[in-house]
Amino acid sequence: MKLAVLVVVWAAPVRAQAPLSAEMWRVATATLAAPAALQGGPTGAFWNPAPQVSTGSTRVGIQILQTPDALALSGILAGISHQANGAVLVGAILGRVEVSDLVRTTASPLSELGSIPVYEQLAGVHVGVRLGALSAGGALRGHESRFDAVRSTGATVDVGFRFAPSERMIIAGATHFFPVTFRADNTTDYYGALEYRTAEISLWGYGTKVTTRYGASYRDPHGLEHSFGGGLLIADLLTVDGAVTREVAFGDAAWRPALQIGLGLGRYSIAAARSNGLNGLGALYRFALDVVLQ
Numbered sequence: 001m002k003l004a005v006l007v008v009v010w011a012a013p014v015r016a017q018a019p020l021s022a023e024m025w026r027v028a029t030a031t032l033a034a035p036a037a038l039q040g041g042p043t044g045a046f047w048n049p050a051p052q053v054s055t056g057s058t059r060v061g062i063q064i065l066q067t068p069d070a071l072a073l074s075g076i077l078a079g080i081s082h083q084a085n086g087a088v089l090v091g092a093i094l095g096r097v098e099v100s101d102l103v104r105t106t107a108s109p110l111s112e113l114g115s116i117p118v119y120e121q122l123a124g125v126h127v128g129v130r131l132g133a134l135s136a137g138g139a140l141r142g143h144e145s146r147f148d149a150v151r152s153t154g155a156t157v158d159v160g161f162r163f164a165p166s167e168r169m170i171i172a173g174a175t176h177f178f179p180v181t182f183r184a185d186n187t188t189d190y191y192g193a194l195e196y197r198t199a200e201i202s203l204w205g206y207g208t209k210v211t212t213r214y215g216a217s218y219r220d221p222h223g224l225e226h227s228f229g230g231g232l233l234i235a236d237l238l239t240v241d242g243a244v245t246r247e248v249a250f251g252d253a254a255w256r257p258a259l260q261i262g263l264g265l266g267r268y269s270i271a272a273a274r275s276n277g278l279n280g281l282g283a284l285y286r287f288a289l290d291v292v293l294q
Contacts, residue, residue, distance in 0.1 A: 017179035018187040019145035019152035021120040024097045025177075026189075028065050028075055031275045031286035033241040033260035035193035035215025035227055037160065037172035041269075041290050042079035042091055047191065048160040048174040049126035049137035051081075051089040058082045061290040065097070068282030072101045089128045089137070096121040120145040128160075136161045141177075155180045156187075168197040190218045198230075206235040213243065222248040229258075237264050239271075260286075267292040 029036055029047070036047040042061035058081070065075035074097070081091030098119035121144055128137025136159070143154045160174030176189040193215040201208050215227040229243025239262040247256045258275035269290040274283055 017154045017181065018122075018141075018143045018156045018177045019120060019154050020187060021118075021145040021147065021152070022122075022143060022177055022187050024073065024099075024120050025075070025095070027067060027071075027073055027284060028063070028077070028097065028286065029189075030245075030247070030256065031065065031258060031273045031284045033243050033258040033273055033275070034195075034213055034229065034231065035172075035191065035243075036176070036189075036217065037174050037191035037193035037215065038170065038195055038213065042081040043077045043093065043288065043290070045079060045081065045091055045126045045128075045137070045139065046077055046093055046095065047176060048162070048172060049128055049139040049158060050135045050160040050162045050172070050174065051083075051128035051130055051137060052135070052162065058293040059290055060293060061288065063286055063288040066285045068284075069101075070282055071099070073097065073099050087130050089130070090126070092123075092125050093139075093141075094121075094123050116148045117146050118148070133164045134161065135163075160191075170195040186220050188219065192216045203232070203234055208235070209233040215243070215245075238262070239264075262288075 032039065039047040040052040042059045043063045060080045061078070063077040065073075067073040075095065077093065077095045079091060079093040081089055083089050096119060100115070122141050124139055124141030126137055126139035128135055139158045141156050141158070143156065145152045156177045157180050158175045158178050160172070162170060162172045164170050171194055173190075173192045176191060177187045179188070193213065195211055195213045197209055197211050199210040201210060210230065210232060212230040213228070217225045225246055225248055227243045227245035229241065231239060231241035233239050239260075241260045241262070243258050245256045245258065247254055256276050258273060260271055260273035262269060262271035271288040273286040273288075276283060
């Protein structure tokens with residue numbers, strides 16, 4: 001099964017774009033319980049560099065991704081963002097995703113010493129501005145990958161926006177891994193999303209905000225994918241988000257569910273998510289921590 005995935009993410013030596021092994025980052029996207037274009041925070045800038053309408057001063061965040069043994073893929077994202085003034089947000093992000101437990105073999109059933117390194121890693125910076133209800137941002141990232149002895153590098157530049165025409169609605173969109181040559185290829189995703197707060201109710205005696213969401217993503221040659229979901233924000237403390245996404249992968253299409261539970265404790269925000277990603281190859285897990293430093 002791992003070899004089937006590696007064929008998909010084979011790294012070609014192209015330097016003007018993200019290595020084709022950047023496809024592995026779509027596993028991280030598969031764990032999201034809300035559309036990618038609506039992700040926020042210091043690590044959320046990985047999907048959309050536009051700042052949220054409201055944000056803290058300086059924040060750091062980390063996300064950890066884990067897949068079942070059939071894939072043996074793991075990943076990490078770390079980011080920092082700083083609100084330079086009331087309208088400008090700057091930040092940086094680091095990430096690495098890798099496949100482990102791959103060993104060299106000979107004609108015999110015995111494995112030779114040593115493992116096969118397979119990874120994709122990136123580093124980048126982003127900047128965003130907020131002008132009233134509209135925020136926009138851009139990101140520049142450098143990529144480096146390795147598939148055993150094959151190495152590849154590249155760079156991408158992305159843009160994103162968020163528009164809040166009212167307190168109840170957010171419209172967002174972003175590009176993801178767009179080549180610096182401005183010639184789109186199959187490593188590029190296009191994200192769009194709509195969020196609407198449908199109601200404010202009392203749940204177990206606590207004020208609760210109910211939100212519905214729609215998300216869309218497009219990539220060549222797989223076409224358009226849709227997601228539908230919503231969330232609950234209970235007493236500005238506990239969040240429960242869920243979504244189902246029509247995923248196209250490995251020449252087939254299927255609906256993939258995702259669920260995330262988050263808890264806000266003062267300066268700390270903790271979240272755990274689970275998804276049935278990659279057309280049912282197994283459960284995917286993501287753990288996230290954001291901290292407001294000042």
